[in-house]
Amino acid sequence: MKHTQTGEGELLSTLRSLFPNSSSSSLRKMLTQGRILVNQEVVHRAKHPLQEGDEIEVLARQRAEERTPPPQQPSTVDLDILFEDATLLVVNKPHQLLSVATDRLEIDTLHSRCVEHVRLTNERGWCFIVHRLDKETSGIMVLSKTKQGKEELQQQFSERLVHRLYAACVEGKPAPPTGTVRSWLMEDKHLNVKAVNKKHPKGKEAISHYSTVSSNEETALVEVMIETGRRHQIRMAMQHLGTPVVGDERHGALTNPYKRVMLHASALEFLHPDTDDPVRFEAPLPVGFSAK
Numbered sequence: 001m002k003h004t005q006t007g008e009g010e011l012l013s014t015l016r017s018l019f020p021n022s023s024s025s026s027l028r029k030m031l032t033q034g035r036i037l038v039n040q041e042v043v044h045r046a047k048h049p050l051q052e053g054d055e056i057e058v059l060a061r062q063r064a065e066e067r068t069p070p071p072q073q074p075s076t077v078d079l080d081i082l083f084e085d086a087t088l089l090v091v092n093k094p095h096q097l098l099s100v101a102t103d104r105l106e107i108d109t110l111h112s113r114c115v116e117h118v119r120l121t122n123e124r125g126w127c128f129i130v131h132r133l134d135k136e137t138s139g140i141m142v143l144s145k146t147k148q149g150k151e152e153l154q155q156q157f158s159e160r161l162v163h164r165l166y167a168a169c170v171e172g173k174p175a176p177p178t179g180t181v182r183s184w185l186m187e188d189k190h191l192n193v194k195a196v197n198k199k200h201p202k203g204k205e206a207i208s209h210y211s212t213v214s215s216n217e218e219t220a221l222v223e224v225m226i227e228t229g230r231r232h233q234i235r236m237a238m239q240h241l242g243t244p245v246v247g248d249e250r251h252g253a254l255t256n257p258y259k260r261v262m263l264h265a266s267a268l269e270f271l272h273p274d275t276d277d278p279v280r281f282e283a284p285l286p287v288g289f290s291a292k
Contacts, residue, residue, distance in 0.1 A: 001018070001057065001058040002055065002056065002057045002058075003018055003055075003056045003057075003058075004053060004054070004055055004056075005050045005051065005052060005053060005054040005055075005056060006052065007052055008049070008050060008051055008052065009049075009050045010046070010047050010048065010049060010050065011031075011036065011038065011043060011045070011046060011047070011048040011049075011050055011056075012024070012027060012028070012031075012046040012047065012276075014050060014056060015027045015030070015036070015058075018056075018058070027046075028046060028275055028276070028277055030058065031043070031044050031045070031046060031274070031275050032044060032274075032275050032277070033061070034059075035058060035059045035060075035061065036056070036057075036058060036059075037055075037056070037057040037058075037059065038050070038054055038055070038056055039054055039055050040055070040057070044086070044087075044274030044275055045273065045274045045275060045276070046275055046276040046277075047276055076120065077113050077116050077117040077120070078113060079091055079113050079114065079117050080092035080093075080094070081117075082140065082281050082282075082283060083279075083281055085274075086145065086274075087144060087145055087146055087149040087272075087273060087274050088142060088143075088144060088145070088149070088272070088273075089114055089117070089118065089127055089142070089143045089144075089145060090140065090141070090142045090143075090268070090281045091110065091114065091140075091141055091143070092138070092139065092140060092283040093110050093133055093137075093138055093139060093140075093141050093265075094138055095135075095136055095137060095138040095260045095261065095286075096135060096136065096260065097109065097110055097135065098110065098135050099111065099129065099132040099133050099134075099135070099141065100129050100132060110141065111127060111129055111143070114127040114143050115127050118145060125145065126145065127143040127144070127145060128143060128144045128145070128146070128147060128149070128150035129143060129150075130142050130143060130144055130150055130153045130154055130157070131154075131157055131229060133265055134231070134232065134261075134263075136247075136248075136260065136261035136263070137261065137263045137264065137265060138260075138263075138264045138265070138283075138286055139166070139264045139265025139266055139283050140265045140266070140267065140268045140281055140282070140283045141265070142268060142270070142281075144273070148273070149273040149274070152273040153270065153273055156270050156271060157229060160227050160228070161270065161271070162268065162269065162270045163225070163267070163268070163269035163270070163280075164225065164226050164229070164265065164267075164268060165223060165224070165225050165265075165266050165267035165268075166223070166224045166225075166226065166234055166263060166264060166265050166266060167213075167221065167222070167223060167224075167263075167264045167266045167285055167289050168221075168222045168223075168224055168234060168238060168245050168262060168263050168264075169219055169220075169221055169222075169245065169246045169262035169288060169289050169290075170219060170220050170222055170238050170241075170243040170244065170245055170246060170262075171218070171219060171243055171244055171245075171246055171253055171254065171255060172218075172219070172220065172242065172243040173212065173215045173220045173243065174210060174212055174220060174222060174238075174241045174243050175241070175242075177211070177212035178210065178211045178212065179209075179210060180207065180208065180209045180210070181206075181207075181208045181210065181237035181240055181241065182205070182206070182207050182208075183195050183205075183206050183236065183237070183240065184196050184197065184198050184200060184203035184204060184205055184206065185203065185204055185206050185230050185231075185232070185233065185236060186200060186202045186203050186204070187230075187231055191231070193230075193231055193232040193236060195236060195240070204228070204230055205228060206226075206228050206230040206233045206236070206237070207226065207227040207228050208224050208225075208226050208227075208233060208234055208237040209224065209225045209226075209227070210222050210223065210224045210225075210237070210238075210241075211223050211224075214290070218255075219246060220243065221289060221290060222238070222243075223266075224237070232251070234263060235248050235250075235251045235261070235263065236251065238251070239251040239252050245261055245262055245263050246258070246261075246262040247259070247260050247261040247262050248261045248262075248263070257288070258287070258288045262288060262289065264283070264285060264286060264289060265283065266282060266283055266285065267280065267281065267282045267283075268280070268281050269281075
């Protein structure tokens with residue numbers, strides 16, 4: 001089926017007019033399956049802008065499958081890949097690995113490994129950093145293979161539309177066991193983070209919602225959902241509660257049985273930049289993240 005666009009608009013709206021009896025989920029599925037072409041190019045994004053005269057073609061399922069590239073071979077790069085498609089690369093970052101190189105130009109970073117991975121199948125491929133995790137923190141990070149995808153994902157982060165869940169093993173038990181820590185943090189030129197007054201000109205708001213999952217006499221396993229993404233935000237919040245993250249000596253921890261800061265980015269949920277559909281990814285908890 002082919003259609004010529006009249007006037008400006010968005011792709012999903014035009015598809016709704018072409019298929020009035022189809023649900024929005026069915027139309028979005030057509031997009032994710034690669035069945036929608038605009039000017040002979042496959043488009044996955046529901047909000048793709050259309051101009052007067054654009055040629056839209058809807059492929060049958062069989063034709064779409066013929067255009068689908070063969071599955072990629074397993075990566076030979078040291079990388080824990082949770083999900084990958086034409087736009088996204090979602091990985092589980094190990095602790096003690098930098099997200100991206102600093103001024104010291106480190107060679108081995110999560111970003112460098114991701115670039116190496118995509119270039120196994122596309123020598124000109126690239127990965128754009130969308131957000132970062134501290135070196136000491138493990139867990140989910142999403143990177144984009146396209147600049148447009150990066151910009152759209154970063155806008156979601158900026159507008160606080162991304163659901164970010166962390167697991168933290170802390171010393172002691174938070175009191176109360178569930179609550180919100182709202183503070184203002186400032187980062188100096190040496191990357192040190194400290195709490196400041198709300199009216200401080202360089203202070204940035206940090207909002208962390210926490211809930212105790214389990215506990216014993218010495219530690220507690222806490223889930224933390226953050227609205228903002230400030231550096232050391234969760235570590236500062238746990239210090240504020242008097243229950244620093246295990247292994248986080250910088251913020252008051254006295255124990256370090258696992259030789260790491262016990263903070264893990266466990267889940268990430270956002271809208272896929274190509275389809276606008278909600279997607280959720282989870283990374284299993286590393287050894288030691290329990291308090292029974």
